[in-house]
Amino acid sequence: MNCDQIFRLALFQADMVKQAGTASSFVVNAELVSWVNDGNRRLESVLHATNADYGVRVMNSETDTTAERIWGISYTPSTSLRIAVDTTTYTLPADFKKMKSIRVVTDSYETVDILPRDVSTRDFQEALRASNTTSFTAGSTMFYDIIGDRTLRLVPAVNAAMDIEIAYVARTRPLVRYSTGTLAVTDADTAVTGSSTVWSTFSPFDANYLDIMFGTSGSATVPTPDPTWDYDQINMAKVSSITTNTALVLAANKSGTLGAGTGYILSAVPQVPPEYHFAIADYVTAKILLKHGGAGAQKAGGFIELFNGVLRDLKANASVRQSSEANFVEDDDPGFEA
Numbered sequence: 001m002n003c004d005q006i007f008r009l010a011l012f013q014a015d016m017v018k019q020a021g022t023a024s025s026f027v028v029n030a031e032l033v034s035w036v037n038d039g040n041r042r043l044e045s046v047l048h049a050t051n052a053d054y055g056v057r058v059m060n061s062e063t064d065t066t067a068e069r070i071w072g073i074s075y076t077p078s079t080s081l082r083i084a085v086d087t088t089t090y091t092l093p094a095d096f097k098k099m100k101s102i103r104v105v106t107d108s109y110e111t112v113d114i115l116p117r118d119v120s121t122r123d124f125q126e127a128l129r130a131s132n133t134t135s136f137t138a139g140s141t142m143f144y145d146i147i148g149d150r151t152l153r154l155v156p157a158v159n160a161a162m163d164i165e166i167a168y169v170a171r172t173r174p175l176v177r178y179s180t181g182t183l184a185v186t187d188a189d190t191a192v193t194g195s196s197t198v199w200s201t202f203s204p205f206d207a208n209y210l211d212i213m214f215g216t217s218g219s220a221t222v223p224t225p226d227p228t229w230d231y232d233q234i235n236m237a238k239v240s241s242i243t244t245n246t247a248l249v250l251a252a253n254k255s256g257t258l259g260a261g262t263g264y265i266l267s268a269v270p271q272v273p274p275e276y277h278f279a280i281a282d283y284v285t286a287k288i289l290l291k292h293g294g295a296g297a298q299k300a301g302g303f304i305e306l307f308n309g310v311l312r313d314l315k316a317n318a319s320v321r322q323s324s325e326a327n328f329v330e331d332d333d334p335g336f337e338a
Contacts (some may be wrong), residue, residue, distance in 0.1 A: 003269070
């Protein structure tokens with residue numbers, strides 16, 4: 001489910017949808033977006049703890065030559081990530097969270113070891129002072145540390161440029177929805193044309209995890225999401241890529257023509273496995289009921305327990321998902337309490 005479908009399911013569960021199908025104005029979209037992101041973050045935190053490789057992304061300074069917009073910041077690995085002569089400091093991608101590995105991919109330097117070291121260690125300090133005037137050859141050793149949020153410190157400085165590949169745990173983009181403007185699309189085509197839209201500059205979008213839901217042809221009214229919709233290419237489709245502010249591409253041909261001026265919703269899909277999307281809906285339901293107060297706050301406890309039960313199951317089954325036992329930090333427990 002995408003975040004709008006999660007909203008809708010939560011509103012149903014909280015009895016906030018009227019018989020006519022309209023939702024209560026008691027909660028607004030801004031609150032729902034905030035709550036769905038909070039529930040998603042808590043689930044992701046446990047997934048990171050139970051699966052060390054969850055959310056890992058790979059970048060290569062030799063092959064990744066196209067600029068990418070990450071969290072609103074343009075980043076080109078071939079220029080920002082390539083090891084340069086006499087340089088020890090590099091800026092990592094904006095979504096960087098934790099380094100998993102670094103390796104050199106330049107011919108003749110593939111056997112260079114790049115090992116993690118704290119900047120205060122003797123190894124690191126000696127490498128920092130080392131002269132880079134001598135030849136840096138295959139089999140040499142380098143050390144790295146992450147300074148601050150996303151600064152890579154790599155020593156010693158070298159006298160030959162090298163390309164590297166990094167594998168890192170990436171921060172996922174926030175779940176967002178967007179329905180400004182209108183669109184048009186032709187039957188059996190993947191090209192969607194927007195009007196008064198800013199799809200490419202709306203930086204929170206991650207086109208790899210993005211759905212589009214269509215309204216009625218020629219009507220600017222946005223569609224009412226249904227939690228049961230799947231990718232039927234009529235009501236809902238998966239986005240393949242965003243080309244410009246007014247053009248995007250569907251992952252499969254649209255079924256049926258929608259004339260100019262059609263309302264729509266672009267809605268992010270949580271990157272957690274689909275079986276956990278219902279748990280996020282339970283979390284949002286609890287937040288709605290807690291806001292309502294009174295009897296609603298009492299009902300919220302059941303949905304809180306459903307959500308926390310999923311977190312407990314994830315932790316209990318951690319050994320199934322990876323070869324070694326998971327370690328948990330008590331202060332990072334993302335369980336939800338009223």
